[in-house]
Amino acid sequence: MDETQVDLAMLRAVQKGIAFVWLYDNAPNVLINGMAEYITTSAGLGPVSGSHGGDGWPEPDNICWMNGNPGAVAHFLNYCEEHRRGFIQRLNQAMKCCWHDRTVDDALGVPAQQLCASYRSQNSVPHRMVGI
Numbered sequence: 001m002d003e004t005q006v007d008l009a010m011l012r013a014v015q016k017g018i019a020f021v022w023l024y025d026n027a028p029n030v031l032i033n034g035m036a037e038y039i040t041t042s043a044g045l046g047p048v049s050g051s052h053g054g055d056g057w058p059e060p061d062n063i064c065w066m067n068g069n070p071g072a073v074a075h076f077l078n079y080c081e082e083h084r085r086g087f088i089q090r091l092n093q094a095m096k097c098c099w100h101d102r103t104v105d106d107a108l109g110v111p112a113q114q115l116c117a118s119y120r121s122q123n124s125v126p127h128r129m130v131g132i
Helices: 003-022 029-045 070-083 087-094 103-108 112-122
Strands: none
């Protein structure tokens, strides 16, 4: 790894750590990890190698944000943000007090499963993250 790659890796690690500080943690870890990845990638620090959206899709009856791959979750969250500007902020605020099964749906204004189906049908490869 050359010096530039080391510097980027360090910057990315610090940014991701800061993202975890900003996020409320009253949510499943898989969602919090995806949100931290979304914030880091949106900051222009690029996705983690091998963390593209669509890798390791959850079972068809599961929702995209339940994917164990933070990069795939981040891509889905980006898709949601593109469809409902302010979604990430609303979701983080909703996570401030408590978590319930409809927290993501409430922040989106539609069932997450509906957007997940649309995302799966339209996105076989990752798209540019919002703000990049």
